[in-house]
Amino acid sequence: MKDSFGREISYLRISITQRCNLNCVYCGKDDCAKKAEELSPEAYYKIAKAFAKCGITKVRITGGEPLVRADVPEIVRLIASIEGIETVALTTNAVYLKQYAKRLKDAGLTGVNISLDSTDGSTYRHLTGADVLHKVFAGIEAAEAAGLAPVKINAVLMKGVNADGAEAMIRLAKEKPIDVRFIELMPFSEKGENEALRVTGDELLAKFPFLQPVESEEGTARYYQGDGFLGRVGFINPVSRKFCSECNRIRLLCDGKIKPCLGQEKTFDVLPFFHDEQRLCEEIKKIIFQKPAGHNFELKRQMHGLNQTGG
């Protein structure tokens, strides 16, 4: 359905936990171990079903780290079974992906985005607090072997921290049919708020002039390729090129609250209407209609880290 600004809202992102097995320096506060209320697979199914009745066709499971929950395949299976849901994708740091990839594919997962900010072991350890880069690469291979291609890699670069690894990341898109997407640092933490660290898409493009634009169906990412590239390099620039006027997303948090905009604190509690599907749909329609025009990243830091909101 359309919101009050005429945007067709068709994409639901469900954060199923705020717990994470990593502790990325730019993501949240030090609360990745905290267990906020989490709903059962059936509860996410029920709410997603009501969303599907309001026009949602695409779902992404995120977190926190979704694979810290052993029931992710069940969540995927239930959501993929909903009439009207065409794709169910997952965003993960891939540390546990090797053991889940096949089961997720069998459950109906259609795609996977993997967060990887550096291909260098010590930089990766510094960024995430864990020495597990080898597990991420094993996870990428397992996803490809399970048929979850094309795998997309998302990277957040920070000046003086991991930005000098951009070329190695781009090389991944040259050598493999993988999309490597650079996402601008957003103000979700003290580091995220530090503009001096942010690397914009235009800065990267100026540094790598061999990248030429290619057509793409996606609204949020601009894609580029160099000669002989098997994959693409994407730029997602929510700060330097705000794309809120094209936003088609809405978020369900792990505790069942709905967050209409990533960059606005307001959430809505629909659990009181949980047992009445028609009322649940009506409430969801009201919330979609009230989706704000856009984020206010330029005004202030967000209260919650992305581990709480679901990146």
Ligand code: SAM
């Ligand atoms: N744990 C999963 C993962 O790592 O992909 C899903 C959740 S994580 C919060 C989702 C994405 O948010 C990651 O790609 C991460 O890099 C990104 N992210 C976290 N904090 C960010 C920030 N301040 N600015 C931009 N992206 C951020």
